[in-house]
Amino acid sequence: MEQLFWACLAGGVLFAIVTVVFGDLLSHALDGILDFLSVDAVRKLRPMVIVSVITAFGGAGLLVLHYTPLGSVLAVLLASAAAIAVGILVYVAYVRPMENSENSTGFSIRELSGRIGEVLVPIPPRGYGEVLVKVGAGHTNQIAASFDGDTLEAGVRVVIVEVRDDTLFVSRLEDNLE
CATH class of the missing domain: 2.40.50.140 (Nucleic acid-binding proteins)
Structure with missing residues (x-):
């Protein structure tokens, strides 16, 4: 179970580093290649929210596993609850306000x-x-x-x-x- 938590934490941190360092280069290189994945039902699940949920799951799972006497099943449940809470927080506090802040200075x-x-x-x-x-x-x-x-x-x-x-x-x- 510890390997799963480490993999989630490392994958999330690696994704964050790659998007910060190579974000502009990758977005220009892959422009339009993955547009077929943008189905309306999936569009609400932003990559930032998904990655933050996975990273929080890994980090919370490691903390619960190492610093509490709880077993693996309870560690997974608590890590899942923490990950969902972090995902909701990221969506409500960051993603949704950024979507609403997009405005144009153009007019007819x-x-x-x-x-x-x-x-x-x-x-x-x-x-x-x-x-x-x-x-x-x-x-x-x-x-x-x-x-x-x-x-x-x-x-x-x-x-x-x-x-x-x-x-x-x-x-x-x-x-x-x-």
Whole structure:
């Protein structure tokens, strides 16, 4: 039983070292080769979780076997319980937050309709200017024209009415504070 625990512990540590040292090289070399393994049911079982469970099983098993008077069967049961707890902890504390943190700074100009912006470069009645629009955590400057044919000075708050030909057509935002 001790050999099984040592094998699990050594395999997990070796996997960690190899992925840290050669992670980028291997990921580029094996790009797409193992995509057939990514079945939806298996995708929740991330390699990091699986390896941490195996490593924790080996380490906990060795500790229980050497530092308690319990037998092999109880050592396996306690090591299994510890491994499952570590796997859940790794998934909840690391894997799931990392999945949720993936976000993009990309946007489609078509998504800007209805948003509020501020005129940076004045917009003449029959010409173009520039507006600043908040997108996600940042801002973007876009070419704009007046939707109503009005002159819009710099600093005026506007609403984007429509997007045509990669140009934002904006109208003065009227604050109804009366």
